[in-house]
Amino acid sequence: MGYVIAGQTISLDGYVADADGSAEPLYPDLADLQGSEYMNGLIEETGAVVMGRRSFEMPDDPDTIADEYEFQAPIFVVTHHPPPVTPKENERLTFTFVTEASSPRWRRRRPRQETSR
Numbered sequence: 842m843g844y845v846i847a848g849q850t851i852s853l854d855g856y857v858a859d860a861d862g863s864a865e866p867l868y869p870d871l872a873d874l875q876g877s878e879y880m881n882g883l884i885e886e887t888g889a890v891v892m893g894r895r896s897f898e899m900p901d902d903p904d905t906i907a908d909e910y911e912f913q914a915p916i917f918v919v920t921h922h923p924p925p926v927t928p929k930e931n932e933r934l935t936f937t938f939v940t941e942a943s944s945p946r947w948r949r950r951r952p953r954q955e956t957s958r
Contacts, residue, residue, distance in 0.1 A: 843888065862899070880911070887912045894920035903928035910934065 850867045851857050858864050865871075874880045890912050897918045900906060906916070906928060913933040923938035930936060 858895075862895070864899070875911070884911055884913075887914050889915045889917060891917045891919065894918060894922070907931045907934050 849857065850864070852867060857867070859866055897903065897906075897916075897920070900909075903924070907930055910916075913931070915935045915937065917937045917939055919939045921940060923940060927936055927938075
C-alpha cells in the first residue's frame, strides 16, 4: 500500500508567490538543497506530483518540465482549462490534466435525502 505525503511552501502572511508570480523568495535555499542527500531521497520516493494550473504555468515553456523538473514522475495538473497541446513528456514524466469533467461521477452526486414514511 502506498502513502501520500503533501507539502507546500507558504509565507507567514499566506502567500505562495510574490506579486510577480514568482515563488523564488520562498525557496532561498533551493540551490543548496539540489543534489543533497535529503533532496535526492525525496525525489527518489516521489511516485506522482499533483499541482495546480498556476504552478504548471510557472515556466515560460512548459516543454522544459520534461527535461528540467526535479520530480521526474507522472504529473497531475488540476485545472478548469487544460492547455490545447500537451507539453513534452518523456519515459518517466507524463501529464494528466484533471478537470471537473474528468472527476469521478460519485463526487458530483447530491447527498441522498431522507424520506418520511
